[in-house]
Amino acid sequence: xxxxxxxxxxxxxxxxxxxxxxxxxxxxxxxxxxxxxxxxxxxxxxxxxxxxxxxxxxxxxxxxxxxxxxxxxxxxxxxxxxxxxxxxxxxxxxxxxxxxxxxxxxxxxxxxxxxxxxxxxxxxxxxxxxxxxxxxxxxxxxxxxxxxxxxxxxxxxxxxxxxxxxxxxxxxxxxxxxxxxxxxxxxxxxxxxxxxxxxxxxxxxxxxxxxxxxxxxxxxxxxxxxxxxxxxxxxxxxxxxxxxxxxxxxxxxxxxxxxxxxxxxxxxxxxxxxxxxxxxxxxxxxxxxxxxxx
Amino acid sequence: xxxxxxxxxxxxxxxxxxxxxxxxxxxxxxxxxxxxxxxxxxxxxxxxxxxxxxxxxxxxxxxxxxxxxxxxxxxxxxxxxxxxxxxxxxxxxxxxxxxxxxxxxxxxxxxxxxxxxxxxxxxxxxxxxxxxxxxxxxxxxxxxxxxxxxxxxxxxxxxxxxxxxxxxxxxxxxxxxxxxxxxxxxxxxxxxxxxxxxxxxxxxxxxxxxxxxxxxxxxxxxxxxxxxxxxxxxxxxxxxxxxxxxxxxxxxxxxxxxxxxxxxxxxxxxxxxxxxxxxxxxxxxxxxxxxxxxxxxxxxxxxxxxxxxxxxxxxxxxxxxxxxxxxxxxxxxxxxxxxxxxxxxxxxxxxxxxx
Numbered sequence: 001x002x003x004x005x006x007x008x009x010x011x012x013x014x015x016x017x018x019x020x021x022x023x024x025x026x027x028x029x030x031x032x033x034x035x036x037x038x039x040x041x042x043x044x045x046x047x048x049x050x051x052x053x054x055x056x057x058x059x060x061x062x063x064x065x066x067x068x069x070x071x072x073x074x075x076x077x078x079x080x081x082x083x084x085x086x087x088x089x090x091x092x093x094x095x096x097x098x099x100x101x102x103x104x105x106x107x108x109x110x111x112x113x114x115x116x117x118x119x120x121x122x123x124x125x126x127x128x129x130x131x132x133x134x135x136x137x138x139x140x141x142x143x144x145x146x147x148x149x150x151x152x153x154x155x156x157x158x159x160x161x162x163x164x165x166x167x168x169x170x171x172x173x174x175x176x177x178x179x180x181x182x183x184x185x186x187x188x189x190x191x192x193x194x195x196x197x198x199x200x201x202x203x204x205x206x207x208x209x210x211x212x213x214x215x216x217x218x219x220x221x222x223x224x225x226x227x228x229x230x231x232x233x234x235x236x237x238x239x240x241x242x243x244x245x246x247x248x249x250x251x252x253x254x255x256x257x258x259x260x261x262x263x264x265x266x267x268x269x270x271x272x273x274x275x276x277x278x279x280x281x282x283x284x285x286x287x288x289x290x291x292x293x294x
Numbered sequence: 295x296x297x298x299x300x301x302x303x304x305x306x307x308x309x310x311x312x313x314x315x316x317x318x319x320x321x322x323x324x325x326x327x328x329x330x331x332x333x334x335x336x337x338x339x340x341x342x343x344x345x346x347x348x349x350x351x352x353x354x355x356x357x358x359x360x361x362x363x364x365x366x367x368x369x370x371x372x373x374x375x376x377x378x379x380x381x382x383x384x385x386x387x388x389x390x391x392x393x394x395x396x397x398x399x400x401x402x403x404x405x406x407x408x409x410x411x412x413x414x415x416x417x418x419x420x421x422x423x424x425x426x427x428x429x430x431x432x433x434x435x436x437x438x439x440x441x442x443x444x445x446x447x448x449x450x451x452x453x454x455x456x457x458x459x460x461x462x463x464x465x466x467x468x469x470x471x472x473x474x475x476x477x478x479x480x481x482x483x484x485x486x487x488x489x490x491x492x493x494x495x496x497x498x499x500x501x502x503x504x505x506x507x508x509x510x511x512x513x514x515x516x517x518x519x520x521x522x523x524x525x526x527x528x529x530x531x532x533x534x535x536x537x538x539x540x541x542x543x544x545x546x547x548x549x550x551x552x553x554x555x556x557x558x559x560x561x562x563x564x565x566x567x568x569x570x571x572x573x574x575x576x577x578x579x580x581x582x583x584x585x586x587x588x589x590x591x592x593x594x595x596x597x598x599x600x601x602x603x604x605x606x607x608x609x610x611x612x613x614x615x616x617x618x619x620x621x622x623x624x625x626x627x628x629x630x631x632x633x634x635x636x637x638x639x640x641x642x643x644x645x646x647x648x649x
Contacts, residue, residue, distance in 0.1 A: 111457070201396070210381070
């Protein structure tokens, strides 16, 4: 007589009749709780924002309507209207982030290549200096930046924000990409030079394609950092160059905090990042495991 | 048709002298092998010819023209690297075509040249694959094809076969030899494998500690090694080197075993003799006798190992020979096939007019 298939369980008892000792079971239970808490800490705020963005204001605070409510798309529409004008802020955020990445990544590539491949005096010290520039708290430099851009007449411009964001993003990007370029075997560069390629062609035709997963990773990281940047955008921009994170403060009004609109804005901030990370996930994983198969 | 000469070449990394006052002339179309253990400076020497390292002192010239200051890109050399150096993001065809692309050659001409080069090393079915989809031998052939797609002044090969398994190595060795013969381009080939050196080279330069010990044809190096080091490096198996002591009473091995031979001088010496220059014989004809330490069948021949003091002595025997561990054997040799070396310096002690 055919045996019924055994039910698949995720219990630790893999062998028939074997049960893990009690202390082991407790350890497993604790571990699962820890994972659950960790996931909740990350996922719950996002879930709350997503739900709230589709609520009428009257449903936001009520416990009765915490999960069951009449959904609406009104909030997502309202945030684009006067006085919120999130449309122009999305555009600004996008322009600043894209501008920063397009300038910073080629520069970081060249810098990282130099740090990775060339020998020059004080190389280690200069590299540490680049990284150390990020140890200075943003609050310390925000006033000098304000005065500087005021002098230059660049207050409330996207260019100013691009420049500031580059100063934040470049050290990280150089540091990340040095690692990726270090992993490119030197032989393929030497091979290209013997074949007749100049340094520049070696960099752009051999090293960059070989390190592309890493470069994309650094680009996405830089884009995210810039997209979410708050403090400098708050100080430097006033009206024309306002970015999305600054737009969110607008929902704290004299009438109180407009949570449903803030949540809708939150979705608009999160969604593009979410999409980008979905698109580049494959590359990202590849670069995280770079070198493990070579 | 490039003649290469290296004059007083030095290379120092930090405080380490890797190449010391190296002088070498390589004739046009010659296949020269730089042979030596790792760290002997052979790869560094080749990299200086390629322009990948700068010489600390000395001159490198192609056809009498100094090239020290000419960057790698303009030296017009082709190089095959130990781990192939293929471009991972390019297909086989793109890899082979890259040197031509860099020289601004049009795509039609390029494709034709790629096909010709690929055909030479039987790579046509793989042109659209990426290097990661190829086996080690196929990758090595891509690297070869890339180096022969144009006609460079010099071919440089840096241990091109050492990452391949033994069987493939033999096959690729023959391919390289055939290619070198067909293309008639001056070639420098670096290896630590003496069989590769013997089989491929017109001349072999044996290097140790940054200097060339001997520069000669494989045959000359085999038959007339400059010193005990070269003798022990070349040949498979390498020459037997037996520490002996000679006095008025005769010649003895370290363990006292008497050896019937005429030493060129008294005192301690190293006696060198090749495995194929000894035969097992009847006790009446023997030059010395000892017990079998190990016995191996090779198929086409046999190898009997005996011990004379600390030295293992390998004797090549007939393929039908069978011996037991510990069996006492008698060995004879032709006195004309003996080599004598100074026991400390390893230098040849030449008996009058002979070896």
